[in-house]
Amino acid sequence: MKKLLLLVLFALVTLVTYAGGYRVSVQGQRAMAMGHTGVAVVNSAELVFFNPAGLVYLENKLNISAGASGIFTDVIYQNSDLGISSETDSSVGTPLNLYGSYKVNDWLALGLGVYTPYGSEVTWPTDWAGSHLVNNIELAAIYIQPVVSIKLSDKFSIGGGPIYVTGSVNFNRNANRTLTDIDGNRSNITVDDSGVSNWGWSISAMFNPTENFRLGFNYRSEIILEAEGGEATFSNFPNSPAVPANGTTTFDAELPLPAELSVGLSYQFHKKWLFAFDYNRQFWDVYESLDIQFGTGTTSLNTRNYKNSSVYRFGLQYDATSKISLRAGYYIDESPVQSGFFAPETPRNDSQGYTGGISFAITPKLAIDASFFYLRFEEVNESYDFYQENGQNVPFSGTYKSSAFAPGLGLTYKL
Amino acid sequence: MKNNIKYLAILALGLVACESEFDNPIDEAGVYSSGEADFSNFVALGNSLTAGFADNALYITGQENSYPNILSKQFALVGGGEFTQPLMADNVGGFAGQTATFPPRLVLAFDGEGNPGPAIYTGAAPSTNITANLGASFNNMGVPGARVYHLGFPGYGALNPYFGRFASEPNATVIGDAVAQSPTFFSLWIGNNDILGYATSGGVGVDHNVTGNTDPSTYSPQGLDITNAGLFESTYKALIGALVSTDAKGVVLNLPNVTTLPFFTTVPFAPLSPLDPSFGPQIPTLNATYAGLNAALAFAGVPERAISFSASAASPVVIKDESLEDVSADLAIALAGTFGPLAPIVAAQYGQARQATANDLLVLTSSGIIGQVNQERFDELVGLGLTPELAGQFSVNGVTYPLQDQYVLTPAEQSSVENARQAFNTTIATVANDNGLAFYNVANDLTQAASGGIPFDGGLITSDFVTGGGFSLDGVHPTPRAHALVTNGIINAIEIKYGATLPSVNPGDYGTVTLSNDVGAN
Numbered sequence: 001m002k003k004l005l006l007l008v009l010f011a012l013v014t015l016v017t018y019a020g021g022y023r024v025s026v027q028g029q030r031a032m033a034m035g036h037t038g039v040a041v042v043n044s045a046e047l048v049f050f051n052p053a054g055l056v057y058l059e060n061k062l063n064i065s066a067g068a069s070g071i072f073t074d075v076i077y078q079n080s081d082l083g084i085s086s087e088t089d090s091s092v093g094t095p096l097n098l099y100g101s102y103k104v105n106d107w108l109a110l111g112l113g114v115y116t117p118y119g120s121e122v123t124w125p126t127d128w129a130g131s132h133l134v135n136n137i138e139l140a141a142i143y144i145q146p147v148v149s150i151k152l153s154d155k156f157s158i159g160g161g162p163i164y165v166t167g168s169v170n171f172n173r174n175a176n177r178t179l180t181d182i183d184g185n186r187s188n189i190t191v192d193d194s195g196v197s198n199w200g201w202s203i204s205a206m207f208n209p210t211e212n213f214r215l216g217f218n219y220r221s222e223i224i225l226e227a228e229g230g231e232a233t234f235s236n237f238p239n240s241p242a243v244p245a246n247g248t249t250t251f252d253a254e255l256p257l258p259a260e261l262s263v264g265l266s267y268q269f270h271k272k273w274l275f276a277f278d279y280n281r282q283f284w285d286v287y288e289s290l291d292i293q294f295g296t297g298t299t300s301l302n303t304r305n306y307k308n309s310s311v312y313r314f315g316l317q318y319d320a321t322s323k324i325s326l327r328a329g330y331y332i333d334e335s336p337v338q339s340g341f342f343a344p345e346t347p348r349n350d351s352q353g354y355t356g357g358i359s360f361a362i363t364p365k366l367a368i369d370a371s372f373f374y375l376r377f378e379e380v381n382e383s384y385d386f387y388q389e390n391g392q393n394v395p396f397s398g399t400y401k402s403s404a405f406a407p408g409l410g411l412t413y414k415l
Numbered sequence: 416m417k418n419n420i421k422y423l424a425i426l427a428l429g430l431v432a433c434e435s436e437f438d439n440p441i442d443e444a445g446v447y448s449s450g451e452a453d454f455s456n457f458v459a460l461g462n463s464l465t466a467g468f469a470d471n472a473l474y475i476t477g478q479e480n481s482y483p484n485i486l487s488k489q490f491a492l493v494g495g496g497e498f499t500q501p502l503m504a505d506n507v508g509g510f511a512g513q514t515a516t517f518p519p520r521l522v523l524a525f526d527g528e529g530n531p532g533p534a535i536y537t538g539a540a541p542s543t544n545i546t547a548n549l550g551a552s553f554n555n556m557g558v559p560g561a562r563v564y565h566l567g568f569p570g571y572g573a574l575n576p577y578f579g580r581f582a583s584e585p586n587a588t589v590i591g592d593a594v595a596q597s598p599t600f601f602s603l604w605i606g607n608n609d610i611l612g613y614a615t616s617g618g619v620g621v622d623h624n625v626t627g628n629t630d631p632s633t634y635s636p637q638g639l640d641i642t643n644a645g646l647f648e649s650t651y652k653a654l655i656g657a658l659v660s661t662d663a664k665g666v667v668l669n670l671p672n673v674t675t676l677p678f679f680t681t682v683p684f685a686p687l688s689p690l691d692p693s694f695g696p697q698i699p700t701l702n703a704t705y706a707g708l709n710a711a712l713a714f715a716g717v718p719e720r721a722i723s724f725s726a727s728a729a730s731p732v733v734i735k736d737e738s739l740e741d742v743s744a745d746l747a748i749a750l751a752g753t754f755g756p757l758a759p760i761v762a763a764q765y766g767q768a769r770q771a772t773a774n775d776l777l778v779l780t781s782s783g784i785i786g787q788v789n790q791e792r793f794d795e796l797v798g799l800g801l802t803p804e805l806a807g808q809f810s811v812n813g814v815t816y817p818l819q820d821q822y823v824l825t826p827a828e829q830s831s832v833e834n835a836r837q838a839f840n841t842t843i844a845t846v847a848n849d850n851g852l853a854f855y856n857v858a859n860d861l862t863q864a865a866s867g868g869i870p871f872d873g874g875l876i877t878s879d880f881v882t883g884g885g886f887s888l889d890g891v892h893p894t895p896r897a898h899a900l901v902t903n904g905i906i907n908a909i910e911i912k913y914g915a916t917l918p919s920v921n922p923g924d925y926g927t928v929t930l931s932n933d934v935g936a937n
Binding site: 074075076078080081082083084085087129177178179180182183184238239240241242243377379389390392394395399401402403 | 434435436437438439440441442446447475476479489492506522523524525529531536538872873874895896917918919920921923924925926927929930931932933
């Protein structure tokens with residue numbers, strides 16, 4: 001009992017994370033509870049995402065995992081030189097995941113996953129100090145992935161499969177720092193598109209040197225979402241030939257969903273205890289610039305210049321009773337945003353995540369999984385230096401502080 | 416099961432949402448301070464500059480971007496109270512049904528060839544009722560058009576609807592209504608109109624530092640005269656005396672050099688280009704005609720007034736300089752041979768004429784009339800017996816018909832304005848010092864804007880018309896961006912005088928001129 005309490009406390013006070021940029025690492029309740037480790041954990045159908053190669057090692061013929069989290073984020077901004085401050089509307093993101101796997105025979109398992117690894121929802125007060133960079137943004141990408149898992153031996157398996165992505169974007173910001181119509185309403189532009197789709201793939205492997213020790217590898221390819229012919233709406237522009245007319249036009253833009261490499265291990269060091277470690281490398285350097293080409297011929301170029309980033313994840317699982325498993329985790333998440341490129345649409349600096357969770361088996365077949373994470377960001381003085389006005393860079397700077405908290409619930413079914 | 420529930424309950428504790436908080440939030444005490452000042456009730460006094468008048472009109476967004484209103488938002492971080500303004504009814508400006516005397520605002524419109532220029536906004540009709548009274552308690556007491564002696568003048572509301580809109584009673588004074596609000600802090604920026612009206616009208620008024628007249632009731636009702644410096648001093652002292660009588664602290668601003676305003680610096684003294692198809696081809700004819708006049712001017716003993724137009728460079732306009740000796744009589748004699756009985760008429764037209772020099776300032780409103788036939792003069796000449804053809808030839812503004820007094824501020828007139836300004840500024844600085852008030856030398860900043868520019872994060876703020884970002888389309892009143900600069904200057908003065916610590920504002924966050932092609936037919 002004492003041990004249990006200690007573990008729960010550990011779960012509550014340790015740090016956990018999601019990931020930089022617009023990557024949202026909440027792809028499984030059980031993994032989430034363990035710091036979002038899982039590339040070498042054979043536990044549930046969440047492997048469709050974390051490492052399809054491991055599916056074939058699941059004991060049951062049919063495995064289903066479903067879950068959802070509510071992410072409560074809060075970003076505050078202030079500039080003490082100018083006496084201004086703002087706070088984002090406490091938006092709630094809801095990443096979903098649904099995984100299933102079916103063991104066809106001893107060496108082959110098939111699986112299917114639906115998950116949302118990329119997304120962002122940031123809503124600043126309309127016309128706030130940084131409104132020329134963003135008023136609000138909502139990004140979502142749904143991954144649909146069939147996978148195959150093949151056991152080559154009891155020690156080694158491979159897996160992978162194609163990924164179909166469908167994404168949507170809604171992004172509003174003011175035309176610049178000062179343009180208004182005759183009544184002082186700020187001129188602004190909204191770009192909106194949905195059903196933007198493309199294909200990618202993932203490949204993975206699992207190696208079990210001993211019965212209690214596993215190594216995992218997973219690589220998910222980069223996918224570029226190309227919005228073509230989306231809708232751009234110009235609002236509150238003054239009636240003048242010097243500025244765009246109000247109304248709608250089309251826009252083209254590209255948004256990269258970067259590749260991610262994961263390697264990790266899990267070690268069952270006691271009958272009831274499992275330790276896991278994952279290392280993620282996210283190839284954000286593909287995100288050089290957000291360029292929006294409007295149907296009117298004008299272009300908006302927004303330098304991003306992200307860098308590749310790493311995440312270090314640690315997780316612990318304790319099977320407290322036959323019905324209850326407790327989990328805790330911690331992760332260190334490097335931001336892909338470089339200094340001077342800190343745009344308030346993805347105000348992420350380095351962070352630390354603290355996770356915890358519990359599974360409760362209602363029946364031997366069905367379990368409820370609960371997880372939470374709390375993401376802690378250091379206060380940071382940053383700026384976005386590449387906004388241009390009349391050919392001159394006009395930095396937007398200040399102090400930012402963010403936090404994110406996400407409770408989640410899921411079900412695991414096995415047959 | 417009991418235990419299971421316990422675990423879940425403990426887990427639930429973690430669900431308490433976590434709010435972000437800064438180590439040093441700016442809304443907490445200790446970051447900024449009001450020093451020795453108390454901003455809880457801030458009242459701003461002044462003229463159009465204080466009211467937020469811009470683009471030749473008073474309208475809501477101009478009022479919202481007035482320096483007192485911007486300042487009040489910074490004061491709010493250190494105990495400043497609500498700041499109320501007598502807002503107009505719309506963003507059109509002017510008064511309903513009064514467009515001749517109170518026209519709508521100017522906007523920057525593009526003509527058919529894509530050339531930008533100021534034009535009167537016609538997208539909606541003015542809707543502000545000129546007689547409606549909004550009540551007397553407003554923190555912004557700026558009254559467009561007010562001169563120093565107007566603030567203490569009982570019944571000023573009947574003369575100026577901008578005060579009538581919020582005067583407490585028919586006989587109220589601006590200063591009385593301000594003091595009645597018991598301000599804890601005040602600002603006063605007054606005196607600009609005491610020289611500006613004379614300057615913008617090209618010096619047609621009277622300089623009362625020359626006449627010695629200290630009775631403002633006898634001054635030009637259109638505000639064309641220069642206020643006597645002695646009157647300015649006694650009035651200004653009385654205003655400050657009233658404001659500090661309740662131990663209020665405050666800030667005062669001095670008067671910038673009006674001749675650096677784009678209203679005086681935009682139209683060049685030599686705008687007549689030989690490349691202009693409507694002017695260039697006529698240069699030989701004009702010079703041949705003026706040769707006769709130049710001979711007559713030599714006969715009259717003023718050969719330096721000879722007029723000619725260059726075929727290779729832009730030439731100065733011909734102006735009437737009323738400070739010159741009138742040589743019409745001599746001209747009439749010399750021209751009799753050429754013009755016969757019409758000679759006195761022609762002579763009168765050029766009796767005080769000369770070509771402009773770089774020292775003459777042409778007002779902004781002259782840009783539309785130079786090179787155009789002056790219909791009034793044409794009709795006059797025809798009435799005097801000239802043929803329409805000849806009348807037309809002698810009626811071209813700035814070319815054959817000398818630009819009249821109201822379009823040119825000559826060096827002598829500029830001196831009148833500048834001498835008065837210096838005297839007024841001496842008074843302002845002295846009174847500020849004697850009363851322990853913060854003093855902002857805004858004149859210095861305007862000089863910098865006019866001579867190189869004031870840097871901000873998006874470039875330079877200069878006094879150039881339209882493109883400089885500092886002046887609205889009337890060429891006199893500041894843009895929101897310039898109001899932001901003034902705000903920062905005031906904040907600096909308050910910090911120095913009262914030991915306050917206040918955040919400044921970023922001029923780049925404030926706009927300049929407003930675009931609109933809702934300007935009717937153009």
